[in-house]
Amino acid sequence: MAFERVLAEHAGFADLHYLVGLVHERRGDLDAAAASFESALAINPRYAECALALSTVYERRGEWERARELATRLGEAANEGGALDPTTSGKIANLHAELGDAYREAGEVREAIESYRKALERAPGFHDIRFRLAVTLREAGLPAQSIAELKRVRRANPAYLDASVQLGLTYWSLGRGEQAIAEWQRVVAADPARSDAQMYLRLVRGPSA
Numbered sequence: 001m002a003f004e005r006v007l008a009e010h011a012g013f014a015d016l017h018y019l020v021g022l023v024h025e026r027r028g029d030l031d032a033a034a035a036s037f038e039s040a041l042a043i044n045p046r047y048a049e050c051a052l053a054l055s056t057v058y059e060r061r062g063e064w065e066r067a068r069e070l071a072t073r074l075g076e077a078a079n080e081g082g083a084l085d086p087t088t089s090g091k092i093a094n095l096h097a098e099l100g101d102a103y104r105e106a107g108e109v110r111e112a113i114e115s116y117r118k119a120l121e122r123a124p125g126f127h128d129i130r131f132r133l134a135v136t137l138r139e140a141g142l143p144a145q146s147i148a149e150l151k152r153v154r155r156a157n158p159a160y161l162d163a164s165v166q167l168g169l170t171y172w173s174l175g176r177g178e179q180a181i182a183e184w185q186r187v188v189a190a191d192p193a194r195s196d197a198q199m200y201l202r203l204v205r206g207p208s209a
Helices: 002-009 016-025 030-043 047-059 066-083 084-103 109-120 127-139 143-156 159-174 177-190 194-205
Strands: none
Touching: 016 030, 016 047, 030 047, 047 066, 047 084, 047 194, 066 109, 084 109, 084 127, 109 127, 127 143, 127 159, 143 159, 159 177, 159 194, 177 194
């Protein structure tokens, strides 16, 4: 590989290690990619793009804890040295959210909630992540917190009907049937084709709903 030949003479350049890592990653050699990214970060610990790439490789290898720790360290470094640009902050937020998804799929809901909250610290306007946090909070037995997050999503984006559907389910889980029905009716009024809300209404009110 041409980059590797250059590295033999210029091993102290973080950018070169990063580029070699990208090539390895695209070829599917995740171990070699991780080694190159780690070398780049050893030279420049504040190399944000490289840290994000390494976190992705760790996640692809199933090393969720290492990915999360790296994202956290990157965030801490940014706080010490000034705010990251919005693009990089968004990438870090999505990384935390992806870790949250992985934890949730594995049944580790507390860790998922932590990851989603870290994502929202970076990007509070990412309402799709807040929605996933809300559903996970309900699954973790925290319905009041779930309701608060779903209401935040709906206030920010009234057209996000999934939030109202899940808000209805959360109300129903608390025995607040009238509020649940009102949410599902709101969804059907906004979009008569929403079969999920129609199904819930039929289940709780009978076929005439």
